[in-house]
Amino acid sequence: MIRKSEKSKFNEPLSETVQKLVDQFGGWLNVFSRVTNSFDRALVNLGKTVDCPFPHRHGNGGGKGKFRLSASDVVGHEGRGICTCMQDGGMGAVALLMEDGVGGGQYAQCLLTVLRALDPATKDTHVRKETAPVVVGPKNSVMDPQEVARRKERLDLIARDLVSLDHPTAAPARAYFKNRGIPLNSNIQDVKFHPGLKHWADSETEPEKKVLLGTFPTIVSAFRSKDGRVVNFHRIFITADGAKAPVKEVKKICSPMPGFSGSAITIAKTEGRVLHVTEGVEKGWAIHLVTGESTKVAYSCTTLPTVHVDRAMYDSVVIWSDCDPVKPNRTRQSGDGQYFAWELARRLFTEGFDVTFMMPDGNPANAKGRDWEDVIVQEGVLDLSGSYYRFQTLKTFAAKGGVHKRQIAA
Template sequence: MRNLNAKTVREAAQGKWLEILSAIVPGISPSCKKVGKRSPCPVHGGVDGFRMLKKNGDGAFKGAGGCNTCGFKGDGFALLMWYRQSYNGRYVFADAVEEVGEYLNIKDRKDERNAAHNNQLEAAHIQKLREKQALDQKENDVRIRFILKKIWSETIALSEVLAEPARLYLSSRKILNWDTPGYAATLRFHPKLRSYNVDGLCEGEFAAIVALIRDAAGVPVTLHRIFLTPKGEKAPVESVKKMCPIPSDRSVTGGAIQLGIPGEILHVAEGIETAMAISMAIGAPVWPLVNTALMETFVPPAGAKGIVIWEDKDVSGGGEKAAKALQARVWALGLKCARHTPPLTVPEGGKSVDWNDVLIQLGRFGFPQSKRHAA
């Protein structure tokens, strides 16, 4: 082992730690791709305990990160030592300096025999970790299903007296069709749900509109929530709209919030409020697809002969892009498809307008009444 200057290696590694750790420590790679997002711990497993620190750019600049259970490390050397020592107790700071230096081409390669031995140890460790993660995932799926069933069992119809916050919120958006027959099977209200931020910290308990998301086959997958105050305003949380966790053997890809039973022509939009506003205006069921990502992958139900897409108008162009992608997929299936864009201009400083904004500003007459069918 050569005695490298730790200061030289440290300075060369600054700002490159995500690249370095992702390359030499496969178990940390997922977190390096999404700084601040949670992922399984590369040492003890679990589901979402590990993350690279996002604050002040510490993850990228210093290599800082860690696990809620194992603890956090202030820089990449400490993080690398923690990981290697989990299966090789002889790994020390000098080894970390040498390994990082080798990646940065600051020194010659390690002795091949030592490298091979280290690779064998790591391979055995990774195999054990995968087995443990599989078991952890199975246990986590049981927990997720329990939570989803519990939340749904505690919900009530939007027409119930206690669901006043939901009605106030929808009314403020000029949406009055919450009691549409069939909605209660998919769209409901929960009087008190906990909201958690991206770091897993509880932000408090709030009322919430709760919607059931089904996959392309109509199988329930997870729940979508809109957190509210008792007065029907958006709750003071990091993200008002949140999707619940998804069991590992389920997928929302291709799915939707199936509000109502459509005819041969199915209308779709992004958000719940937008879909309800459109349905109120045109008198037909409209399925919310939750976001642009799910809009792009939506799979029309069996029996549908055409799709009408009511897209959002975004400054970023995301709504149009998703609508075009879905339209191309629908046409490829041999079905008819039409797209409608809000006849409004995005206000200065705003990010988007949707068909709920059209209902608020123009009423039903802002909708293309004679163009409800797929072209």
């Protein structure tokens, strides 16, 4: 006969109960957003740096672009916050929540709040903590002139050695696009080549340290602000034969100059008043090859909603959205790619553009499905003749055949 354990469940330390629940939910990364919205930005950009949710811990800079949540696959390390305002190794999940004021910043109260948010008996009545939006005053929105000069100098240093993609030395970049099935032509605009840029990565063991992983041929694209100034570079590190460089972060941006918000990379600029907008250099180029029309790309889906489009130059915008999986246990019932792309569609429509929204159809809800570059290459769309026929073909792969919103003529 098996006797039930004599240990009462009330003897189990609260921390153990909470950790078990957290494990059931798939780890802390799935739990943060049930308790607070302060880490949403870091969750959307997992492993990448975002503004520190604790600006008060920083000096004048306010921790802009200093904080990231670790996506490490080292057990027990996922969900750690790492920032220059913290000691080496960063802060664990519970410490982060306490710092955010969950449970009044008290350890036991904080654990009880997490328990309430996860426990099947209470989770439906639990209301998560909504923090007031951070108001950026004029003091914070102006970058220190010395910092601006330092960033400009770094961008200039890169710009000095850039060559156009048809330059003899740019063969690795041409091979990269060709290998992907989207060969280059002379329409490519603000995308250039650098023969060798250093790739620095965060140290695995000491978060504050950077490690040099090597020098690689690099595809360098320019972000231009609303008024056309170069405000940052996007870099794709590759190999001599046009493969992705053997590093974790193949794509990186530099520290942005003022005006980065709303900026985009001009992939192609042609006649006509239609602009195609998407995220990512390669996808943008694939879409230009299909349509033959002007194309701009944002850095990532989270920066899509702010992309500036000049009403004097364009009448219609076609937005090519990703179809990302729905994050488990998120309030938002839509993946990030389409959520932010739809935000852009809404904004541009109110600014007076005709808007077409193209999102790949038939992707699984729980996994990363095909994006438009995949569809274009895998379905052989570039082998079809005529941009009209190619676009119509892509519509057969779009949710609802593509959604059009037209301005009503007065």
